[in-house]
Amino acid sequence: MKLFIKFDINTICSLYLKQNLEENNVNFTTLGFGEIEIEDNLDAEALENLKTKLAPCGFEVVENQKSVLVQKIKDAIIELVFMDDNNNYKSSVFLAEKLNHSYGYLSNVFSEVTYSSIENFIILQKIERAKQLIIINEMSLTEIAFLLNYSSVAHLSTQFKNTTGITPSAFQRIIKKRRENLK
């Protein structure tokens, strides 16, 4: 039997985080994606304990201030990309408003930490979403292009090809054959 499962990484993560923290009797409030405020001050040992608990699932406590900001930028971008009615937002405005910094500053910090631009990351995320939608195979390429705020299918195809090096149809074909191959 083969099931295609659609899931939301963010929900899973916050749920997992919540369960883990509650198990450790830590009182917290979620401030945003990947940002929590712990009400009591934990001592070094307790913090280290929490870190090791979260590590197996790839959770990492970000300590550097710039890294924290980058993580916030990423979360904001993911939120923007996975929002289905994002038509009204220009990404730079959205990020600046959301994070309370000028876009120039955000862009600089992001490049400094990740060696890539915010624009590239947005494109990467959009194409990632396009990939998911293509695999689910519920929407035509035209519908996907519209949903992701592309001016045309050609625009989406071109960006897809530029980002991944392959065309959307080749991507779909490869994934399909790969799944058949696994069986």
Place this chain on the structure above:
Amino acid sequence: MQKNALHILLADDDEDDRLFFKDAFEEIKIQTNVNFVHDGMQLMDHLMNQDNKLPDILFLDLNMPKKTGKECLIEIKKTDHLKDIIIAIYSTSSSEEDIEDTFIQGANIYIKKPSDFNTLKKIINEVVTVNWHYHTSGLNRDNFLLRLK
């Protein structure tokens, strides 16, 4: 950006290519730890040895003596503890059939060996960056397909 250096393994029988590769990694900003194997057999031995740390990215030449890159690819994808390694095919061939076939067999990245050192650096940089994004930004690695020229 990384606390630990990125583990890179290149399987290629061509000495010059290994040299280019090493130099390119030395020149990019990201901190890496690059290892080499000379053929397919050696690669599989290296991967199967529990003492060796598994690479974050494996660069795999298709045309290798003893065991071809494609054979290694299939074997790796069949081995439980190896199948999650990100694999970048690193080959001279630009045949569409080879490309699609290796993708289907489970490769994540296909790189046509460039004929320019700067291009090589650019490509390696891109591979590492995208790979990092996949690691850190909750992207689905099953959908990780990248072709670079």
Place this chain on the structure above:
Amino acid sequence: MKWIPNFNSSNSLRVIFVIAVFILLFLSSIAYKHNQDLNESSKLVMHTYEINIQLERLMSAIKDAETGQRGYIITRNARFLTPYIYSRDKVNTSFITLKKLTADNEPQQKNLQKLFKLITQRFVSFENCLKYSDPKTYDKRKLDNHMFGGRILMENIRFKVDEMNDIEKEYLKKRLKIYDDEISLSPLFSISLFLVALSFILLAYRQISRDFERLKVFNKKLLISSGLISESENIGKFSTWQWDLDSDKIDFSDNQFRLLGLEPKSFAPNRATLLKYVHPDDKESVAKAIDGIVEKKNLPFVYYKIVRPDFEVRYFKTIGKLLTDQQGSKILLGINFDITDEHLLNIELQERNKELEKSNKELASFNHVASHDLQEPLRKIQTFISRVSDADKAVMSESAKNYISKIETSAKRMRVLIDDLLLFSRTNTTKKEFIKVNLNELLDNAESELAEIIEEKKAVIKTNKLPKLSVIPYQIEQLFINLIGNSLKYSQPNLEPEIIISSEKVISADYPKILEQSIKKFHKITFTDNGMGFDPQFKETIFILFQRLHSKTDYPGTGIGLAICKKIVENHKGHITADSTLGKGSVFTVFLPD
């Protein structure tokens, strides 16, 4: 089996003849009967007449006796008694004759009996008269009585004779009437029958003469066609033979002998001679085929060699079919073809084909291996050059820097050449997997491949709806890339390139010279640009490998791009043409099968 003309009239003729013969037989039997009857009736007349005469004789004998007695009584002269004495014998003779004549008639016999009684009584009365007239015993009264009685008896006798005569006449009349009735039927009847028979015979005659005419015509046709057949056998290098399976007789046409290198009719063919001239290699298979004929009554195509008496080897093809004629006899018709010329030509062609295929394969693999293996060292050269850093260059002499840059340029050009060559050889060697794809999708891919140059040149590409076709996707994508790339490369300076791609369905019959006619429908896809164009005299040559219209310094290129296009279109059983007006633009037209 309708291969023999049908002369049906011979059957109807037989029927007509049989009827006519029966009618004639019937007529003659009637004539015979008629004759018999006539004979019979004349005999009857004679019979009646004889009885009549005998009765009259009887009568006259008695009268003679009476007259004689009377004369004796009067004269007493014994001479008068002589007739009386003889009359008794005469009466007896006549009586016996009469008895014989009326033997088959009972009433007459009875009458004759009565008559005889009367006559006997009359003679008794004569005796009595003589007795009583004798003077010695004379008694006048008794004499008178007997004389008178004699008179009455005489009358009775006359009466009886008349009666017998009447009966006989009546009988005759009746018999004659019967015959008359029988015969009176026949004259009209026999005449009409005769006429019928006559008309039948006439009809038969007409039919015969008609058949005869037809036979003459058929005969003529037969002569002509047999002449034509033997002539066409001669010209067409084939021959026929017939094998009558019932009588096991085999007939060869004249040309069969000639094909075997012999004079016509130089031997009498039979089952054994069929194999006589067959080449030893093929004897077994031909013998098997011949046995097959007898079993299956059929002969499929048999190919074999024969050896002529002068040891020349010829190649034969034979086929046979079983025919059944109107009489139901089975004849196997065989046709032999001398296919030596075709056979030799075929062998030669096959060999040439093999050679061609071999050299083609060698060429393709050489091409692939050469370009594939060549690019390895080239890549190294290029990479090593790229590793000569600016810092290294700073310490180099001017000429060394210049050489390095020249090496770089040449290596780059070699790279392009090898890439194109590889692409060209790959259009031949890769497996040709046809997939149904929307060509618009492939065009989109091609455009995104060329996105950089499209943007740089600000080119506009206009497309209407392209069809969904079964194609090799990579190759069609490559075709689009090459054609659009070509248009962009040879665009006019200071004019934004515009490429219009349109598609329509066409029928191959409209392009008999360029399209494969076995495929009915094609899609005609045209690429029209506003580029520099080229001299139309080169519209064929631009598709030839390594043909270039421009110097490589003006426009870098390998002269492989359009050759690849042509190869790709040929792989799809299509066709590509180009046309242009210098300075106005070019049109490339691709035909792809539906």
